[in-house]
Amino acid sequence: MNIAILSGKGGTGKTTVAVNLAQILQANYIDCDVEEPNGFIFLKPTVQKSEQVKVKYPVIDKDRCNLCGKCVQVCQFNALFNSGKGILTLEKLCHSCEACGIVCKEEAIQFADREIGSIEEGQSANLKCFRGILNVGEPMAVPVIKQLLAAAPAGLNLLDCPPGTSCNAVSALQYADAAVLVTEPSVFGFHDLKMAIKLVQGFNLPFGIVLNKWSPEGSSYKEYLDKENIKILGFIPNTREIAEEYSKGNTLNEIPEINKVFSDIAREITEVFKCN
Amino acid sequence: MKIAITSIGQQLSDRHDPRFGRCDYFLIYDSEKGLQKAIRNKGQDASGGAGIAAAQQIVDEKVHVVLTGNMGPNAFNLMKEAGIKVYQCNAASCAEALELYQNEKLTELTQPGPSHHGMN
Numbered sequence: 387m388n389i390a391i392l393s394g395k396g397g398t399g400k401t402t403v404a405v406n407l408a409q410i411l412q413a414n415y416i417d418c419d420v421e422e423p424n425g426f427i428f429l430k431p432t433v434q435k436s437e438q439v440k441v442k443y444p445v446i447d448k449d450r451c452n453l454c455g456k457c458v459q460v461c462q463f464n465a466l467f468n469s470g471k472g473i474l475t476l477e478k479l480c481h482s483c484e485a486c487g488i489v490c491k492e493e494a495i496q497f498a499d500r501e502i503g504s505i506e507e508g509q510s511a512n513l514k515c516f517r518g519i520l521n522v523g524e525p526m527a528v529p530v531i532k533q534l535l536a537a538a539p540a541g542l543n544l545l546d547c548p549p550g551t552s553c554n555a556v557s558a559l560q561y562a563d564a565a566v567l568v569t570e571p572s573v574f575g576f577h578d579l580k581m582a583i584k585l586v587q588g589f590n591l592p593f594g595i596v597l598n599k600w601s602p603e604g605s606s607y608k609e610y611l612d613k614e615n616i617k618i619l620g621f622i623p624n625t626r627e628i629a630e631e632y633s634k635g636n637t638l639n640e641i642p643e644i645n646k647v648f649s650d651i652a653r654e655i656t657e658v659f660k661c662n
Numbered sequence: 663m664k665i666a667i668t669s670i671g672q673q674l675s676d677r678h679d680p681r682f683g684r685c686d687y688f689l690i691y692d693s694e695k696g697l698q699k700a701i702r703n704k705g706q707d708a709s710g711g712a713g714i715a716a717a718q719q720i721v722d723e724k725v726h727v728v729l730t731g732n733m734g735p736n737a738f739n740l741m742k743e744a745g746i747k748v749y750q751c752n753a754a755s756c757a758e759a760l761e762l763y764q765n766e767k768l769t770e771l772t773q774p775g776p777s778h779h780g781m782n
Contacts, residue, residue: 458718463710463711464705464708464710464711464712464714464715464718465711465714467714467717467718467721467740467743468718468721468722469721469740469743469744470721470744471743471744474740474743476711476714476736479710479711479714525710
């Protein structure tokens with residue numbers, strides 16, 4: 387079973403929730419936030435395996451190309467350009483759809499591979515940990531996320547998702563069976579939470595909310611969720627101690643009262659999503 | 663000689679658009695026959711690669727010179743590749759841009775501006 391941890395707004399605590407719950411639930415941790423995978427900072431796994439993520443891009447055979455420009459017209463991503471003297475490929479804009487190869491009647495287009503990132507697998511105590519890494523300067527994260535999740539092991543997996551509600555979050559959610567939405571009591575946090583709620587509802591996934599950085603001033607947000615009949619899985623208090631441990635790259639289960647908070651959330655998750 | 667001017671409208675009296683990839687229209691002006699047409703910039707609707715889509719239209723129109731405010735790195739390199747000269751211009755109207763060019767008051771763009779600058 388794959389449980390996605392997402393948020394809408396960045397910095398609300400997806401990774402904090404994912405790594406601490408992985409320890410309690412003894413679940414596999416999978417960091418899908420490939421633009422900035424930071425879960426390994428806390429779980430500190432020993433990386434045992436690494437594989438490249440490659441995508442295809444068109445290579446033009448200049449001897450065969452008659453500059454008809456059909457490949458440029460069919461490309462939906464403006465990855466090809468006809469200068470009148472040759473067809474130029476803008477590799478980073480290419481989405482590897484290979485439509486250019488289909489329309490080329492001169493058979494002047496071949497496809498080559500290029501590396502855009504990698505996938506790592508490691509072990510932290512008895513937890514299996516995985517992460518995707520998108521190379522710096524690469525604009526497209528989706529192929530890395532897909533390759534990462536296609537190879538996800540059996541059992542209970544926590545998917546630490548990318549922030550936002552765009553392609554990256556969507557592609558991770560395609561592999562999810564349930565979702566935990568992490569938010570904070572701020573206007574921005576709630577604005578984006580509502581977008582994330584719409585997204586998981588669009589996927590018809592069972593979901594619940596974790597309210598992080600919680601203080602009683604945020605009660606209006608809780609009232610909203612209660613009114614909408616949205617399941618709250620738990621509250622993580624806004625304390626200096628949590629911030630200090632986090633800043634040192636530590637998980638929070640060493641703090642007894644926080645361990646209890648996460649244990650309660652884990653129990654709720656097990657009951658609500660009927661996992662384990 | 664054909665000149666393309668980035669514009670927010672379809673007439674020479676319209677405002678000159680300082681953006682290249684995300685401009686509204688290209689005014690195609692023939693130095694002998696005057697204003698030929700205004701073409702809508704396909705790059706404006708592109709989710710990515712706007713400058714490339716715009717540059718392709720410029721090449722397809724067999725333009726020799728582009729008058730615009732700035733150009734991102736992709737479009738800049740493609741213009742270079744296609745041998746089209748780009749002149750930097752911050753005129754108010756397209757007519758004024760043309761006049762500045764004809765009076766040799768504009769300088770050729772020698773380096774690209776930042777990426778995604780015309781998004782807003």
